[in-house]
Amino acid sequence: MNDLIRDSLDHCVKCTICETHCPVSQVTPLFPGPKYVGPQAERYRGAGPSSDASVDYCSGCGICTQVCPQDVKIAEINSRARAKLWEKRGVPLRNQMIARPTVIGRLGTPVAPLANWALHNRAVRGMVQSMIGIHRDAPMPSFAGKTFQRRSRSHHGPTDAPAVVYFHGCGTNYYEPVLGEMMVAVLEHNGFRVIVPQQDCCGLPLQSNGNFPAARTYVRRLVDRLVPHARAGLPIVSNSTSCGLMLKREAHEILGIEDEDLKLVSESMYDVCEFLLRLHERGALRTDFGSLPLTVPYHAPCQQRGHGIGKPALDLLALVPDLDMIELDVDCCGIAGTYGLKKEKYEIAMAVGKRLFDDITATGSDLAACDSETCRWQIAHGTGVTAVHPIELLYRAYGLGASDPAGKHGTRPLAAVAAGPGTSERDTGSHD
Amino acid sequence: MSSLEADVLVIGGGSTGAGVARDAALRGFSTILVERRDLADGTTGRFHGLLHSGGRYAVKDPSAARECIAENRILRVTAADCVEDTGGLFVSTPWDDPEYGDQFLEGCRATDVPAEEIPVAEALRREPRVNPDIRRAFLVPDAALDPWKLVWGCARSAEAHGARILPYHRVLDLEMDGERVVGAHVRSERSGEEFGIHATVVINAAGAWAGQIADLAHCTVNVRAGMGLMIAMNHRLVHMCVNRCKRPSDGDILLPLRTACVIGTTDVFVPDPDQTEIRQEDIDLLLDEGEKLVPGFRQARALHAWAGVRPLFEDTAKVAETRDVTRSHALLDHSSREGVAGFLTITGGKTTTFRLMAEAAVDAACEQLGGPRPCRTAEVPLAGSESHELYQISHRLAAREPVPQAEEIICECELITRSRLEEAIKQRDTTSLDDIRRLLRLAMGPCQGGFCIYRATGILHQGGQVDQAGANQTLLDFLEERWKGVHPILHGDQLRQARLDDWIFQGILDVEHLPV
Structure with missing residues (x-):
């Protein structure tokens, strides 16, 4: 059996390009850098337990793998080394908790007001920091109360249109259901019937926290939910870049899952902006955009770049009249999923994100766009501006909120929509 | 430096020479070691790094097998810092007769080498890269041995007991007093200075070069140099020492050594141990054999190739194949052989049994130094191995x-x-x-x-x-x-x-x- 990730270390010529791009090693001496913990240290990892706990300071942003000219799977090597480390030591309770967004979501949703109060209460957060190890200042989203799954059940879209399957992920379900509704609205506007299957976490947080066995269980469960649709030849779209990437590549490449069903799902999976841009390339995207006179800085998150699809959000938003997108060239916001939540890594994550925060602040805009949910929360935390998914800008430009005068989107300023959970009990998409 | 005096002068700074110097020093003899180049720059520093369990010799050379397992057990304790307990695996690939496994097990039983047949599935679980078509698999206590640490550990240990270790000192001539060797005339290869070393006993531990040293005393030591080629691969493709379960042949050992893994070896007679030319056909042979053990081997990154020479001692008639020469060592007392007193040659053997060779040589030297003194090298740890903690790759x-x-x-x-x-x-x-x-x-x-x-x-x-x-x-x-x-x-x-x-x-x- 060949081990393609480990074998890729053979390609390393020590050129150091990965080290010069690593956002983490630039801000902390605690992380020795991707070349060191990747292809170099891997040679020192035998069959037995490894002893280099410093690999845990890799945030898993994946930039090293992206920039490597020799195709060394650096981030993947690190990810597996981290899992091996925790396999030996036992994954700490904190990491087990924050790696299970569906469990947190199910616990917090029924008691959303109380949970949200606690999540934003200094005293409670201080206690959480000292007892569990989640930094008191780390950005935490608010529970929406009513999940996207529940909301979508009462939504009645078109019945005879070509179908697309929506993999919304946990962030949308528990914290940003309004974004999910905008996704549905934009897709339906383009003539699709949106199927929202029952779904659970993709396992990515467990993978990045080193619990591979549990992560594999989650992936398999999710694949079981999605594969009938993939078999039927339906495209699956996602607005969560990291969860989408998990199904596209990482479940196979990092978790090592060899599975025909996973392969089918991977091949059917599209980032939503990638999907819409493909529509546009075929001339099938509706371009009835209204004017959106805004200047918005755009950050393509690390995981988005891991898709290897360019920056389709920028191509799409270029179609919107009067919308001026500023492309930022900073690599990472620092949060890296759950990395920046951790007590011992919060300061590192904020230091990594500083350049991005400064660049966003320098634009003077009170709005920023970014595809990944945790990155949006980190950007909002680091800059005070509202961070939205590109879909939200398209939704506005299509005038979908405005065409729904009774709906919450039309009556709320853009920033407010993005800032927090929806409060309305009304279904989105009923305008269509 | 005009001249030096010692009880014992050791010529050769490989594992044998360093082992002899340490043994003699531990027994309280004043000892000097000279080596023409750096320590472990000859055969020892160029061997594959396998601390034999004896499995490799169990069928063909039972006495060598017995020596190996005994020394293997000793070195794990006394040279712990040089030994990584990788374990060893003998596998029958589709190119090997699976019935040899029965002879192998029988040979191991007869020579006290612990060997256990395990299911193929279990072997593949432990070594997932090994050819999935293997038909049988056996566990043995092979290990990986760091040759430089071993020799320097011996040298420092000897120095701690008063020995002088002189690398880059070439023996120009042996000093004779009638039919007795009484020392050597040496030159520092670094300073150019020449001086004499007087010794009661001179021990020739020059390995494949032992014949050249013996010539200086007009003695004959017939050592053939069997050149072996090795290739280091970039990382561990296997975590255990993996051997083909067949009669010893070319390219049938693949073992993890520090961060690399090494495939070896070949065995070609060379007339001059200093002339080791690496031939492309031998490189290809090793890579092909590697491919049989680990499919995809040829795509893996090779780092470096090198050749070492085995000292193969032949006492009498010529032997056609170097692999048929016994891998046990030879201790020659030149007083009984040629009537030259004060001069011993210890050669043949292998790095795994270096300590035993040293013990035999110093035992023989004791006879000329006033009577037996007990050998302590099986109990006293080497310099650097005092904690008895085995080396680990991490x-x-x-x-x-x-x-x-x-x-x-x-x-x-x-x-x-x-x-x-x-x-x-x-x-x-x-x-x-x-x-x-x-x-x-x-x-x-x-x-x-x-x-x-x-x-x-x-x-x-x-x-x-x-x-x-x-x-x-x-x-x-x-x-x-x-x-x-x-x-x-x-x-x-x-x-x-x-x-x-x-x-x-x-x-x-x-x-x-x-x-x-």
């Missing part, structure tokens, strides 16, 4: 953990810090980076010195060891030495590395025009 990684970026790393592949390098330079008091390589494994990783050698040269110069021209020469010497081992295996990933290294050394440093 040691260097672990050592850097407390503060990973606290100190600059000079050799990134082998994780050698600046202070460790400076300490080694001071300790060896040398201008040769190759000496430092043998001490620290400097430049033995994937880039083969591409990134560390110019750094190390600078540090050598900064420390005042060499002037500017000397630094340039040191750099060139080292590059040339590395290139010898790299060019025979240049393909795939290592070719890319060589191109980058070439850009650094030719393009940036313009090494071909350095003033020397």
Whole structure:
């Protein structure tokens, strides 16, 4: 059996390009850098337990793998080394908790007001920091109360249109259901019937926290939910870049899952902006955009770049009249999923994100766009501006909120929509 | 230095010589060791690194097998820092007769080598890269042995007991008093100084070169040099020492050695042990055999190839095949053989049994030094192995953990810090980076010195060891030495590395025009 990730270390010529791009090693001496913990240290990892706990300071942003000219799977090597480390030591309770967004979501949703109060209460957060190890200042989203799954059940879209399957992920379900509704609205506007299957976490947080066995269980469960649709030849779209990437590549490449069903799902999976841009390339995207006179800085998150699809959000938003997108060239916001939540890594994550925060602040805009949910929360935390998914800008430009005068989107300023959970009990998409 | 005196003069600084020096010193004899080059620069430093369980010899050479397992058990305790307990696996590939496994088990039982047949599935679980078509698998207590640590551990241990260890001292002649060898005339290869060493007993531990030393006393030692080729691969493709379960042959051992893994060997008679030419056909042979053990082997990155010479002792008639010569050692007392007193030769054997060879040689020397004294090398640990903690591959990684970026790393592949390098330079008091390589494994990783050698040269110069021209020469010497081992295996990933290294050394440093 060949081990393609480990074998890729053979390609390393020590050129150091990965080290010069690593956002983490630039801000902390605690992380020795991707070349060191990747292809170099891997040679020192035998069959037995490894002893280099410093690999845990890799945030898993994946930039090293992206920039490597020799195709060394650096981030993947690190990810597996981290899992091996925790396999030996036992994954700490904190990491087990924050790696299970569906469990947190199910616990917090029924008691959303109380949970949200606690999540934003200094005293409670201080206690959480000292007892569990989640930094008191780390950005935490608010529970929406009513999940996207529940909301979508009462939504009645078109019945005879070509179908697309929506993999919304946990962030949308528990914290940003309004974004999910905008996704549905934009897709339906383009003539699709949106199927929202029952779904659970993709396992990515467990993978990045080193619990591979549990992560594999989650992936398999999710694949079981999605594969009938993939078999039927339906495209699956996602607005969560990291969860989408998990199904596209990482479940196979990092978790090592060899599975025909996973392969089918991977091949059917599209980032939503990638999907819409493909529509546009075929001339099938509706371009009835209204004017959106805004200047918005755009950050393509690390995981988005891991898709290897360019920056389709920028191509799409270029179609919107009067919308001026500023492309930022900073690599990472620092949060890296759950990395920046951790007590011992919060300061590192904020230091990594500083350049991005400064660049966003320098634009003077009170709005920023970014595809990944945790990155949006980190950007909002680091800059005070509202961070939205590109879909939200398209939704506005299509005038979908405005065409729904009774709906919450039309009556709320853009920033407010993005800032927090929806409060309305009304279904989105009923305008269509 | 006009002349030195000792009870015992040891000629040869491989594992045998260093082992003899340590044994003699531990028994309280004043001891001097001379080696024409650096310690472990001959056969020992060029062997594959397998601490035999004896399994390899169990069928064909039972006495060698018995010696191996006994010494294997001793070295795990006394030379723990040099030994990694990898375990060993003998496998029957589709090219091997599975019935040989029965002979193998029988041979192991008869020679006290613990061997256990395990299900193929279990073997593949332990070694997932091994050919899935193997038909049988056997566990044995093979281990990996670091030759340089072993020899330096012996040397330091000997020095701690009063011995003098003199690398880079060449024996020009043996001093005779009638029919007795009474010492040697030596030259320092570093200073050029010549002097005599008087000794009651001279022990010839020159291995494949033992014949040349014996000639100086007009004695005959018939040692044939059996050249073996090895290739180091970039990382561990296997975690255990994997052997083909068949009669010993070419390319049938693949073992993890430090961060690399080594495939070996070949066995070709060479007339002169100093002339070891690496032939392309032998490289191909090893890579092909590697492919049989680990499918995909040819796509993996080869780092370096090198050849060593086995000292194969033949007492009488010529033997056609070098592999048919016994791998047990030979102790020759030249007083009974040729009437030359005060002169012993210990040769043949293998690194695994070096301690036993030393014990036999010093036992024989005792007879000429006033009676028996007990050997203590089976109990006393080597310098560096006092804690009895076996070496583990992660040691260097672990050592850097407390503060990973606290100190600059000079050799990134082998994780050698600046202070460790400076300490080694001071300790060896040398201008040769190759000496430092043998001490620290400097430049033995994937880039083969591409990134560390110019750094190390600078540090050598900064420390005042060499002037500017000397630094340039040191750099060139080292590059040339590395290139010898790299060019025979240049393909795939290592070719890319060589191109980058070439850009650094030719393009940036313009090494071909350095003033020397």
